[in-house]
Amino acid sequence: MLIEKRGVGMRRYNDYMKLTRDYLMNMNEFEVTIKNLSDEIAMNKEILDTAISAPIANYSGMPGGGTGELTTVEAAAANQEARRNEISLLEQDYKELSLVMLKVKRALASLGEEEREILTDHYVNNKKWTAISLTRFCSITAARQKAKRAIAKMALAILILMAPFQVH
Numbered sequence: 001m002l003i004e005k006r007g008v009g010m011r012r013y014n015d016y017m018k019l020t021r022d023y024l025m026n027m028n029e030f031e032v033t034i035k036n037l038s039d040e041i042a043m044n045k046e047i048l049d050t051a052i053s054a055p056i057a058n059y060s061g062m063p064g065g066g067t068g069e070l071t072t073v074e075a076a077a078a079n080q081e082a083r084r085n086e087i088s089l090l091e092q093d094y095k096e097l098s099l100v101m102l103k104v105k106r107a108l109a110s111l112g113e114e115e116r117e118i119l120t121d122h123y124v125n126n127k128k129w130t131a132i133s134l135t136r137f138c139s140i141t142a143a144r145q146k147a148k149r150a151i152a153k154m155a156l157a158i159l160i161l162m163a164p165f166q167v168h
Contacts, residue, residue, distance in 0.1 A: 024123035107157035115150035
């Protein structure tokens with residue numbers, strides 16, 4: 001299978017490789033962030049749902065209609081709008097990060113068992129190349145080369161839509 005890189009220089013390709021490595025190195029943190037975003041969204045929605053309605057202005061006997069009470073209503077409405085905007089931003093972050101993690105997991109799952117284990121051991125579990133080479137019965141250089149080829153496969157799978165690749 002030939003890959004024709006139209007308009008994608010080697011520098012940009014290397015950037016995709018680095019980005020893929022970064023995704024792998026931060027998988028655990030991304031998972032925690034996704035859970036925290038989910039919790040924060042739920043908390044904000046609960047606050048919004050249980051917010052006490054602002055009092056209705058009492059116009060009786062007050063010239064001008066009780067502007068102090070209207071300020072409370074306006075402040076409550078502004079707080080609710082700000083919370084809705086915050087929820088919207090959190091949901092967008094949640095969706096984007098969840099999609100990235102889904103792509104990374106799918107790309108990792110598409111690799112062969114040995115490639116997947118080498119990448120997981122080194123980038124996710126922070127094992128040294130020496131330890132990986134001993135468990136794989138290969139040299140450090142061979143382990144690194146297998147990882148580099150696996151990263152290239154993952155980069156293509158994850159970032160195919162971001163780069164103008166044509167597969168023939």
